[in-house]
Amino acid sequence: MDRLPLILSTLCFLLGFAATLASLRTGRHGLRRFHVAMMAGGFALQTLFLLQRGRTIGHCPLTDLFEVLAFLSWSAALFYFGIGRAFRLSLLGMFTAPLLVLLQTGALLAPIDPPHRLFAPHNPWVQFHAALCVMAYGAFALAGVAGVMYLAQERQLKRRHLGVFFFEMPPIADLATANLRLLWAGILLLSAGLASAASIGMAVAPSVWTWGAVLWGAYLLLSLARRMGPRRTALFSAGAFLLAAAALCLFNHFYQGGGL
Amino acid sequence: MQILCLGLSHQTAAVETRERFAIPDTELARALGTLGSLPGIAETAIVSTCNRVEFYAAATDVHAAMCSLLQFAAERGKCAPVVPKPFYALKGEAALGHLFRVVSGLESMVIGETEILGQVKKAYAAAAAAGSTGRNLNKFFQRAFNVAKEVRTSPAITRGPVSVGSVTVDLAEKIFGKLAACRAMILGAGETSELTAKALLSRGVKSIFVANRTFERAASLAAAMGGEAIRFDEAARRYPEIDILISSTAAPHAVVTRAQIAPVLRQRSGRPLFLIDLAVPRDIEPCVNDLDGAFLYDIDSLQAIAHQGMEVRRKEIARCETLIARHVGDFHAWLTTGRPLPSHAEPGTAEPSLNPAAS
Structure with missing residues (x-):
């Protein structure tokens, strides 16, 4: 029953997504407000779930892939609320909601949540490191969403064929800015996470360090490479999230059983 | 009881004619009082905007009321009391349908615009406050507002730009968001580029450079728009300073090339560049559109x-x-036979869908 808030949260995001689709079809802006309310409700329920789970296991809820996915989804929702009302009301929410539904449905349906154990108190710095890293992935996930939106908007502008969603999309310059800001937020969080791991001399396999460093380097280059152009930045931020997701699975595999 | 409408609009009269008959807010109450006291008129309302002047009346005697409306309009415009050409005189269902279309934005210069609804609401409120409306016009105007609301449940009626100027402005806003930080340049001071630049300025574009082969023409246009005139051969050097380039020269070959724009884009740190080529033959090499961040x-x-x-x-x-035709039928039946008006958009009623996808 402790999964109930997460199930309800997933339903909220699903309803929010449906409301945006309906508002695009009918032009009823009241449905947009309903969408934001559903996103807020879903975020509150996610938070409740993570709090309850943390209390139950006596540990930051990052002890298995199920919890990691729930935490990642919460981080993406946090960044979604953090990057401004204008983006939320102009379809970013519509693109974010299905990602959250996908992450949470995957977490709920896959057999990746073994029976709870009570963990011995861990070094809080280790938990801090894990939380920072997963939050960084949340920012990268949303950067990927902004990247996909940029590419969709750019395609319509370049081809001079404006589809039904065109006038609902945020300005392409704002998407490029949001993309870059999210990349920067992610790289700062990841840097802090890796630095905290290094400062406490966390014992990890060399492959994990290598992956972490590759990921950090790739995102750092992406954030710095302004001359690369907004299109390539958008393309790489969408693609790099796949790399981040792969890294996350590797780290989880490495830590499985011990808790992060 | 019949509803009458006597009016003129942007479709029938030029602005010089419309302004002769327009009634400013300060004179509205007095005009309503005068109109309401004329023979045959039981209730009255006046809609006076920059695009239309319309007198509505609920008439006890249709012929006398229409004569009264004409007399009033003639006095207002200082002309003979016959239907002057730009006026339309409507009665019964034609008058009902007309107001329903007006408030829905179907008679507007830009179809589907929403400002007219607010203007008619204001006109109705003024008439109600002056005591010149009664049961019939109250019901008529309120019904009209409901119809407008129903019409606007369809997003397509107001969605999308419908002129070259509005397309340009909408695209600029979809590229940059707010235009207050944007600078534009006109290359070739033609009429279309001037109109387009004015449309951009009206949406808040920060500043405009004007470059023309004849510098005097550039200077005069720049002065008219509050911009800066530059020499034509200096234009390329100023490209890094601008966000929007409107080109409309009479040159027989491209005057803006990929080789000029590519380095400019590299200097812009990812900020897009919007290029509008209004010239025939074209001024800007089409392959500029292939550059990352350039939208031609x-x-x-x-x-x-x-x-x-x-x-x-x-x-x-x-x-x-x-x-609208269905609402006109319902309202006319209420007005003439007293048949109760159906409440609009009740669940389960066969409402004609305004959504293309639903039909």
Whole structure:
């Protein structure tokens, strides 16, 4: 029953997504407000779930892939609320909601949540490191969403064929800015996470360090490479999230059983 | 009891004619009082905007009321008391349908615009406050507002730009967001580029450079728009300073090349560049559009988008007319036979859909 808030949260995001689709079809802006309310409700329920789970296991809820996915989804929702009302009301929410539904449905349906154990108190710095890293992935996930939106908007502008969603999309310059800001937020969080791991001399396999460093380097280059152009930045931020997701699975595999 | 409407609009009269008959807010109460006291008129309301002047009346005697309206309009415009050409005189269902279309934005210069609804609401409120409306006009105007609301449940009636100027402005806003930080440049001071630049300025573009082969022409246009005139051969050097380039020269070859724009884009740190080519033959090399961050539109592509917007709205108009015709029938029956008005959009009633996807 402790999964109930997460199930309800997933339903909220699903309803929010449906409301945006309906508002695009009918032009009823009241449905947009309903969408934001559903996103807020879903975020509150996610938070409740993570709090309850943390209390139950006596540990930051990052002890298995199920919890990691729930935490990642919460981080993406946090960044979604953090990057401004204008983006939320102009379809970013519509693109974010299905990602959250996908992450949470995957977490709920896959057999990746073994029976709870009570963990011995861990070094809080280790938990801090894990939380920072997963939050960084949340920012990268949303950067990927902004990247996909940029590419969709750019395609319509370049081809001079404006589809039904065109006038609902945020300005392409704002998407490029949001993309870059999210990349920067992610790289700062990841840097802090890796630095905290290094400062406490966390014992990890060399492959994990290598992956972490590759990921950090790739995102750092992406954030710095302004001359690369907004299109390539958008393309790489969408693609790099796949790399981040792969890294996350590797780290989880490495830590499985011990808790992060 | 019949509803009458005597009016003129942007469709029938030029602005010089409209302004002769316009009634400013300060004179509205007195005009309503005068109109209401004329023979045959039981209730009255006046809609006076920059695009239309219309006198509505609930008439006990149709002929006398129409004569009164004409007399009033003639006095107002200082002309003979016969129907002057730009006026339309409507009665019964024609008058009902007319107001329903007006408040729905179907009679507006830009079809589907929403400002007119607020203007008619204001006119009705003024008439109600002056005590010149009664049961019939109250019901009529309130019904009209409901119809407008129903019509606007369809997003397509207001969605999308319908002229080259509005396409340009909408595209600029979709590229940059707020235009307050944007600088534009006109290359070749033609009429279309001037109109386009004015449309951009009206949406808050920060500043405009004007470059023309004849510097004096550039200077005069720049002065008219509050911009800065530059020499034509200096224009390329100023490209890094601008966000929007409107080109409309009479040159027989491209004057803006990929080789000029590519380094400019590299200096812009990812900020896009919007290029509008209004010239025939074209001024800007088409391959500029392939550059990352450059968005090039020529006159054909702008017109195609405007046409697309107009087509969407035209299709919607047909659906709106069906809905309005039903409301006119219902209201006319209420007015003439006292048959109760059906409450609109009740669940389960066969409401004509305004949504293309639903039909």
